[in-house]
Amino acid sequence: MSGGAAYTGPSGDLARLSINQETVKQWSLPELAAGCNALGITQVGLWRAPVQSYGVERAARLMRDSGLTVTSLCRGGFFTDAEPGRRAAALDDNRAAIDEAATLGTGTLVLVSGGLPPGDRDIAAARERVADAIATLAPYAADRGVRLAVEALHPMYASDRCVISTLGQALDIAERFPAEQVAVVVDTYHLWWDDLVPAQIVRAGAGGRIASFQVADWVTPLPEGVLLGRGQLGDGCVDLRGFRTQVDATGFDGAVEVEIFSPALWARDGSEVLAEIAERYRRHVL
């Protein structure tokens, strides 16, 4: 298209929309690429397991050939085990995740810190082990053009999945390192309830620490295990547009990545889900 305006597709207002692949996990990677192309969506967030199954190099080529930018790779982390052997294994696995992110051409590896090991009641010490692991990994990642993005997960995951529960805690860790090496994820599903979030978004933005902005809605009742209860945009109680406005007010102009884990969405036709997300995104986020 030399000489012409850049092609923005039929939906220029979707320019910032990124689809996290877990949102339409019923799709293979080629189906995801085709589905995004069909709607004019140009960005995706990927997960390690399906990328590994498909082949990392092959996935990178598919994304490139489909004109898709990879906005993030989920996920590294799980740093809280104190036992030396398992700790070394976790660091090795994170180096592999960093390599995969570099191969995929994304500058953002999302970190889910890990929960408390069995029998452990010292969450402050577990958080320090997260910081220690990041200290080890950040230079390795930076050398490969990858920034580590610390994600705060909702406090209901604090014991078994992620000891980092607030944006404030994530920033407390990230700010120990250069902003070009370690940043944070702002995810509406995890943070919406926190009255301190507006101030922490300002703090994150001022420090250039927002690596990723993810959106999902909060709906109840929560399912057993509370992992797969996220809501389609607009179905819940999160002021998604208010969040996006606050994040943008800091100067952030990166992707708005939709990440919804929902068996109800997975049971439907992927194209139908993607079209609904685009419509909801326009109505509730833009």
Added chain:
Amino acid sequence: MSGGAAYTGPSGDLARLSINQETVKQWSLPELAAGCNALGITQVGLWRAPVQSYGVERAARLMRDSGLTVTSLCRGGFFTDAEPGRRAAALDDNRAAIDEAATLGTGTLVLVSGGLPPGDRDIAAARERVADAIATLAPYAADRGVRLAVEALHPMYASDRCVISTLGQALDIAERFPAEQVAVVVDTYHLWWDDLVPAQIVRAGAGGRIASFQVADWVTPLPEGVLLGRGQLGDGCVDLRGFRTQVDATGFDGAVEVEIFSPALWARDGSEVLAEIAERYRRHVL
């Protein structure tokens, strides 16, 4: 026992232990009184519905005749509905709860604030409606010797049960009123994950705002609906003794109220459950 030392029962180390009746909800009020007497437990926390079924005056007499102090009544609150008729009904119901607390001789009415009304995405405004309701009710309660105790519930309840999610938020509201009228609940189950809690406990204690200290442990996986997943003391990851030590360090010397909602405990013999709680309390809290 005039002339002798005060009788502390066979278990003087249980002097501060209070049993919230919901913990042994398989028991009637007379069974609860007899069970506590048998173990030398002298304090209970009560709930409105079973007290109303039994008769409020009659329950007060039973507790008095059994030598039991009522450390709290659960619960008032549910203040977040903006619709005038339902709002007035909520205030009326809270006045009835205050009257019941006064009749039972407890100085503490626990408030669970309520969640977001359907379709509402403005949690900050909902929190203000909570403060407004407390402004209306606090003098009525004070006239009857009852203090309102704002309870922060875990953030996983923010949308459907309680928009007050942290001890800091609870104090932000309580501190708008005199300390003798409005205070807070410190509950380990709801607050354990929050790194800001130690500072907020100091703040609460310094202001004389700790009306109630409740303990339960955090265990996973959470059940569907996440209401009935609390853990027996010592079964989970909460540093219960550390919490108790911090609360006591502020000068608090009130009851340590065990409040565990657990179908596994309800399915067992009440006396066996109570004895286990006493043993776990000694081992993990004292």
